[in-house]
Amino acid sequence: MDKATNMSAEEWGDFTGQVAFEILMEIGTAESAAALTAAKVADRTVDAARVLDKLDDLGDAAKAADKLEDISDGTKLPKVPEELGPVLNKVDDMSPGSPGHKAWIQGGIDRGAAFKLTSPRIADNLWDAKRGAPTVFADELAQLKKAGYIEKDGHMVPKNNIKCG
Amino acid sequence: MIECNNLIEEMLNTERILVKSKKEKYSNSIDINDDDWLDIAKKQKNAFYNENRNIIELISKKLIENFPKYDAIQRNKIINTFSNLENLKSLVSSTNLNDKSSIDWFHEKILFFILNDLGDDTRDALLEIDELKKLSRKNNIDLKNIIKKYLAFANDKNKHGMGSVKSIFNDIISG
Known part of the structure; x- marks a missing residue:
């Protein structure tokens, strides 16, 4: 339990692999990268042995009655570092499939902007097993690919802008 | 009824099995420049689920049966644990029921929505609840x-x- 109590936010992030989100809106130069969306606090492909160790810690912490903190409705939750939770973008209309969301991506496409990919391209981030459908992140990638973008060095970039030699 | 801490231990044990299973076969990075990138992701995720279907369905059943019986503190323990179990939460959503027109199916889906507590991406959760509506x-x-x-x-x-899940629910109720 001590280990769990003393784990840094980074370690919790490593363990949970939770997604944080950020929007880095246009910076202003052609080389600037507009972030897509899903930025990982930690890579999900962390060492499995470390994850298993952390599961032991979590079990202790989750069960312990003395590791509770108040939440708004007066019930208690096991104490978790603030950094654990995803921090989503503050853009108002980013609901998936909404005109605002598609338009935001399209705006970057129209400018020929690069989109920084900050989530690992693994099945968990691309396919939503619960809905049996692509994730919102995958939808964004599909929109970019349809517009002629390709992935290069962790960014989605317009294929025509790739210079050889 | 399963004692809350025992159910937490069962959740953790299931996650341990899933972590090992994923490491062995299902953690490859996907080349999104590949024409079949999405199909590859789908197949990988589905194969991961199918290989572990039995244990996933078992823990799903236990969660659905016991979660509503717990008090508020116990429920929050379960939700908080669940939200930290990356593999479990990405697979346990669904119910073992197949009849999507039955009221029991909807009860279970709403309970799993609560357990999932928005998952990693609220946008995906919003899509899920919209489809349920x-x-x-x-x-x-x-x-x-x-x-x-x-x-x-x-x-x-x-x-x-x-x-929050509660605010999403309140919006639906008042909508």
Whole structure:
């Protein structure tokens, strides 16, 4: 339990692999990268042995009655570092499939902007097993690919802008 | 009824199995420049689920049976643990019931929605609840009533800045 109590936010992030989100809106130069969306606090492909160790810690912490903190409705939750939770973008209309969301991506496409990919391209981030459908992140990638973008060095970039030699 | 801490231990044990299974076969990075990138992702995720289907269905059943019986502190322990179990939460959503027109199916889906507590991406959670709304209308199921029944179980924490499960539920009820 001590280990769990003393784990840094980074370690919790490593363990949970939770997604944080950020929007880095246009910076202003052609080389600037507009972030897509899903930025990982930690890579999900962390060492499995470390994850298993952390599961032991979590079990202790989750069960312990003395590791509770108040939440708004007066019930208690096991104490978790603030950094654990995803921090989503503050853009108002980013609901998936909404005109605002598609338009935001399209705006970057129209400018020929690069989109920084900050989530690992693994099945968990691309396919939503619960809905049996692509994730919102995958939808964004599909929109970019349809517009002629390709992935290069962790960014989605317009294929025509790739210079050889 | 399974004692809360014992159920937490079972959740953790299931996650341990899933972590090992994923490491062995299902953690490859996907080349999104590949024409079949999405199909590859789908197949990988589905294969991961199918290989572990039995243990996933077992823990799903136990969660559904026991979660509503716990008190508020115990429910929050379960939700908080669940939200930290990356593999479990990405696979346990669904119910072992197949009849999507049955009211029991909707009860279970709402309970799993509460357990999932928005997952990693509120946008995906919003899509999920939107699809449930559409499906409930199609099948003449009163989703509002089901949500009202479990509203007290829903977390009020705005995890990603786009609202909490409770606020999403309140929007549906008042909408």
